[in-house]
Ligand SMILES: Nc1ncnc2c1ncn2[C@@H]1O[C@H](COP(=O)(O)OP(=O)(O)OP(=O)(O)O)[C@@H](O)[C@H]1O
């Protein structure tokens with residue numbers, strides 16, 4: 134499903150952020166990415182999600198090469214195939230929970246009543262059926278994160294990219310969000326790539342990848 138081929142990334146101000154990263158993820162896997170701050174985890178996730186371009190190398194998603202896409206095609210692929218969950222939620226403050234969740238469908242041109250029905254169903258799935266008309270400021274951190282997960286999944290993406298989805302939550306709420314991601318991974322068969330600082334969360338995944346100084350460590354180099 135996902136094939137990262139020899140990706141390197143340098144910024145003018147930060148050379149060699151990623152150095153020859155190779156990664157293969159098969160359909161339906163739940164993979165965690167760990168590594169210390171600044172090791173290149175978010176950069177790798179942004180490149181896989183076609184939000185940033187590598188300096189060299191390529192990413193294939195379902196056989197589709199990101200290098201060959203123009204910006205409009207990349208936006209289409211993001212909207213159709215990929216769901217993003219960020220640590221800081223990125224919810225729109227003036228919109229209710231269901232309107233936030235429905236946004237990816239709005240961008241696809243889905244009509245209002247169909248958008249609302251699908252958003253409500255997904256909010257129910259993440260345990261927020263009684264919070265659909267709340268705005269983000271009226272929700273707790275864990276509830277906001279669940280809204281963000283519902284938004285990432287409402288369009289039935291094949292790949293979810295989550296950058297520290299439990300990073301802003303206490304450990305109990307973080308475990309709930311983790312269990313929810315695991316259940317969605319199992320029930321919907323969606324492939325998930327999750328950056329986390331938390332080794333205990335990482336161990337709940339099918340596979341752990343550790344990045345250090347811009348490259349992926351082999352299993353015997355990992356701290357465990
Ligand atoms: N747009 C940019 N321009 C210049 N340098 C950047 C840019 N984005 C990231 N970097 C640099 O790339 C390195 C890796 O950043 P990245 O955000 O990928 O780290 P990370 O592993 O996600 O860290 P954290 O765990 O703190 O989130 C950092 O040293 C950062 O300064």
Ligand SMILES: [Mg+2]
Pocket residue numbers: 174175176296
């Ligand atoms: Mg990061």
